[in-house]
Amino acid sequence: MHAIVEYISSYLQSNQTPGAAGNFVWATIYILLVFVGLSIAVICMNWLERKILAHMQVRLGPMRVGPHGLLQPIADALKLLLKEDIIPAEADATVFWIAPFIVVLAAFTVFVVVPFGPTHAITDMNIGILFMLGVSSLAVLGIVTAGWASNSHYPLIGALRSSAQMVSYEVAMGLAVVSAIMMTSANAEGTGTLSMIGIVQAQLEQHEWFLFKYFPLGIVAFGIFAIAMVAETNRAPFDLPEAESELTAGFHTEYSGFRWSLFFLAEYSAMIAVSSIAVTLWLGGWLRPFPNALTGPTWDLVFSLFPGLTFLFLAALCFYSTVRMPKHPLFRIQTMGLAGFGVVLALIAAILFWGPARVRVQDIYWFSAKVAGFMYLYIWYRGTFPRYRFDQLMKVGWKVLLPTGLALLILTAIVGMRTEILSMFQEGLR
Amino acid sequence: MNPPVATAFFFYLLAATMIIGGILVITRKNAVHSALALITALLAQAALYLMLYAPFVAGVQIILYAGGIMVLFLFVIMLISIERNMKERQFNKQWLVGIVAAAALGALFVTVYTKTSRGVSLFIEGRMSYGESQNTQMIANLLFDRRAGMYMFAFEIASLLLLVAIIGAVVMAKKRI
Numbered sequence: 286m287h288a289i290v291e292y293i294s295s296y297l298q299s300n301q302t303p304g305a306a307g308n309f310v311w312a313t314i315y316i317l318l319v320f321v322g323l324s325i326a327v328i329c330m331n332w333l334e335r336k337i338l339a340h341m342q343v344r345l346g347p348m349r350v351g352p353h354g355l356l357q358p359i360a361d362a363l364k365l366l367l368k369e370d371i372i373p374a375e376a377d378a379t380v381f382w383i384a385p386f387i388v389v390l391a392a393f394t395v396f397v398v399v400p401f402g403p404t405h406a407i408t409d410m411n412i413g414i415l416f417m418l419g420v421s422s423l424a425v426l427g428i429v430t431a432g433w434a435s436n437s438h439y440p441l442i443g444a445l446r447s448s449a450q451m452v453s454y455e456v457a458m459g460l461a462v463v464s465a466i467m468m469t470s471a472n473a474e475g476t477g478t479l480s481m482i483g484i485v486q487a488q489l490e491q492h493e494w495f496l497f498k499y500f501p502l503g504i505v506a507f508g509i510f511a512i513a514m515v516a517e518t519n520r521a522p523f524d525l526p527e528a529e530s531e532l533t534a535g536f537h538t539e540y541s542g543f544r545w546s547l548f549f550l551a552e553y554s555a556m557i558a559v560s561s562i563a564v565t566l567w568l569g570g571w572l573r574p575f576p577n578a579l580t581g582p583t584w585d586l587v588f589s590l591f592p593g594l595t596f597l598f599l600a601a602l603c604f605y606s607t608v609r610m611p612k613h614p615l616f617r618i619q620t621m622g623l624a625g626f627g628v629v630l631a632l633i634a635a636i637l638f639w640g641p642a643r644v645r646v647q648d649i650y651w652f653s654a655k656v657a658g659f660m661y662l663y664i665w666y667r668g669t670f671p672r673y674r675f676d677q678l679m680k681v682g683w684k685v686l687l688p689t690g691l692a693l694l695i696l697t698a699i700v701g702m703r704t705e706i707l708s709m710f711q712e713g714l715r
Numbered sequence: 716m717n718p719p720v721a722t723a724f725f726f727y728l729l730a731a732t733m734i735i736g737g738i739l740v741i742t743r744k745n746a747v748h749s750a751l752a753l754i755t756a757l758l759a760q761a762a763l764y765l766m767l768y769a770p771f772v773a774g775v776q777i778i779l780y781a782g783g784i785m786v787l788f789l790f791v792i793m794l795i796s797i798e799r800n801m802k803e804r805q806f807n808k809q810w811l812v813g814i815v816a817a818a819a820l821g822a823l824f825v826t827v828y829t830k831t832s833r834g835v836s837l838f839i840e841g842r843m844s845y846g847e848s849q850n851t852q853m854i855a856n857l858l859f860d861r862r863a864g865m866y867m868f869a870f871e872i873a874s875l876l877l878l879v880a881i882i883g884a885v886v887m888a889k890k891r892i
């Protein structure tokens with residue numbers, strides 16, 4: 286008994302990820318935490334996307350289920366679980382059954398290496414970024430098999446489009462990622478790293494985010510990745526695999542109920558996964574703004590108050606909406622519920638202001654805040670851009686992004702090796 | 716140094732997955748099912764590379780084979796009419812070559828097993844063993860290092876071969892460029 290407690294608590298003193306510390310229990314706890322956190326994030330995204338899109342189009346969005354439609358995602362989830370699960374008669378039942386699981390597995394497995402903080406990752410792999418790219422590229426298999434197994438025209442066309450799109454944008458994406466990895470080797474020893482935690486630490490040591498490194502190379506690489514990642518996740522304006530006006534719902538036309546919700550879950554967690562790659566590679570991962578310029582205990586304290594302040598702000602929003610709720614007896618339960626939600630948020634804020642929690646949670650907060658920025662961009666794109674035609678999509682991928690990526694790779698290599706190249710020239714002159 | 720996480724159990728599990736996947740590849744009539752079984756086998760192989768402390772090779776295996784090549788396989792297979800294929804009788808005209816190859820491989824396995832069980836090692840004693848965390852760096856050194864980089868030329872030749880294949884595919888696919 287004592288040995289077990291010792292084993293579990295031994296991790297709390299270490300400064301490693303549970304995977305590196307070899308602590309099985311804590312690794313399991315982290316996996317569960319990441320899973321629960323992701324599910325909550327997907328639920329929040331579902332609500333936020335509908336609300337933000339609605340407000341962009343001067344609508345109200347969901348307003349019926351709960352105050353401001355806050356309970357809408359839960360109602361939707363219940364509806365999806367209770368719906369009849371249909372497998373078309375002519376479908377290939379086994380493959381039809383497996384396909385959503387491939388997509389979900391690929392979307393969730395990548396979070397094994399996502400660094401939410403220097404110690405807040407399930408594990409740190411030597412090949413972290415390679416692992417993320419590889420496993421997320423498996424999602425296309427699920428989409429293709431889903432489209433094929435449905436044995437119907439629209440899903441098959443959607444699946445073929447999606448595989449063509451994902452395979453071609455993966456190339457540009459890979460080139461942008463390689464240029465960022467090259468930047469990690471700009472240190473005294475000249476050794477780079479593929480590990481996700483290592484990449485962020487390299488940015489800390491080099492005192493700048495890779496977004497601003499070798500200006501404008503970093504920004505161009507980030508731009509290529511930011512375009513390719515939208516195409517990789519099949520989101521607007523690159524959502525041709527599920528273009529409603531042409532293909533009904535694309536590869537998941539024949540899916541319903543629980544299986545459809547798995548596709549939905551996978552799409553959103555894949556969005557979060559690619560956003561966290563972008564945040565890790567170019568936006569300094571878990572690092573707070575200006576970790577080198579604004580140092581000292583005062584600034585540390587100021588920045589560590591942000592998580593609590595965010596929740597306090599959300600709680601204040603809740604209370605403000607509570608006051609503004611209609612004063613009709615029918616709305617009494619909703620008003621009370623909203624006030625209760627505000628109290629819960631305020632309690633979370635209070636916990637986050639408490640010393641030890643404040644220090645532990647900081648990294649996770651900054652990482653999530655940066656990822657949340659990307660999530661907002663996704664919604665913004667969807668509300669703003671018209672959908673590409675398929676030939677335009679291919680043109681952007683192969684004729685714009687790929688050559689730019691190649692040029693960028695070579696330029697980054699030259700700039701990174703500039704001292705060596707200069708000294709070679711000087712030797713040649715002598 | 717932590718004790719290795721990858722125990723014999725995982726090896727047997729992965730090996731069994733690979734063998735079952737391989738058998739399914741050649742026994743399924745439906746080409747898509749075969750392709751899915753092949754993907755399973757390739758992923759199990761990637762996991763075996765991980766067990767051999769070669770994470771870089773494992774990652775490349777997942778990206779290239781499972782993520783890239785197999786998608787193209789599926790892409791092509793899906794454009795074939797599966798219904799007609801299902802009705803066709805399956806045939807194998809290469810069983811003689813197959814038996815010879817299988818017998819040779821089996822003989823090799825038996826030799827290795829009997830020799831090593833008698834204490835004779837067939838492999839170089841001082842094999843290079845790096846920690847998992849150095850694998851990628853070691854591969855980079857073997858490829859690009861000024862002194863130790865002895866595989867640079869072979870690597871470049873292989874990529875040139877791939878380039879030729881790509882150009883050939885484009886030339887054959889497009890009559891007029």
